[in-house]
Amino acid sequence: MATRFDPFHEIDRMLTALSTSSRDAAVMPIDLQRETDHYVLSMDLPGVDPGSIDISVEDRILTIRAERTAPSAEADWLVRERPSGTFARQLTLGQGLALDQISASYADGVLSLTIPVSEQAKPRRIEVAHTTSPSQIGAGASTAGETASTG
Template sequence: MATRWDPFQEMDRLLSTLAMSARETGAMPMDLFRTGDHYVLSLDLPGVDPGTIDVSCEDQTITIRAERTQRSSSDMQWLVRERPTGTFARQLTVGRGLALDQISASYADGVLSLTIPVSEEAKPRKIEVSHSGSMSQIAGSTQGTQTIESSPKRQETIEG
């Protein structure tokens, strides 16, 4: 019994599967950058009802959900329909060192922007080193003793 195999049909099936998964993950494209002591996360959500946007944070995971409703009318006939509808969700797991209780969010022109500050504990800081300034001078020199100045404020005596 002979079996027919069409490599082009298999390639078409594979490409359509990849296009479908790319469309699903591309439903909420994002940019993330750091400026100063906070991160800015921008997500494209055109056509989303602002009332359906939900941002939540649990442990180290930020979850963003939004819904785009389908337009429908009794006299509407679709010619091309490529924009996905329904509920979209995206989760981001973030590292420690962020002040997740101080996230602020805004939605304008189809873009959701989250500002995530760096926590005070994670910010770099300079630690001041204190020192006592008592400097003793060695008056005179005895035989077999040398005075070596290792820094402007410190003298060491080496016997030898």
């Protein structure tokens, strides 16, 4: 009987074991996009009880915590790849955001945060007023003065 030697099999097995460890429970994938006057942060939290989601902002640090309860420990597990426990993610927010106006919603396992851009940070157009330059005003005054003295 011939056996095939696969040097990567053991490495693959170890990486698979690491990816399902409790360290992986802290990972919460996000998408972040900017729309015209706000940012939208979407975070995958499937199976999380919405009542366990806690969102706070302190010193420009946005903290999101959520918990997925563990299934019955008495079961005879054949495969257990879905992490359970507390998930946490912190993001440092930059200047120019209206932190007091952040809103959140949770639907279909996705947490969505809307983070508005503050009024001071929004782009704005500055109108340019057309005025006569000071050199033209002085030239016009001396011409008027000459006309007055000759007439």
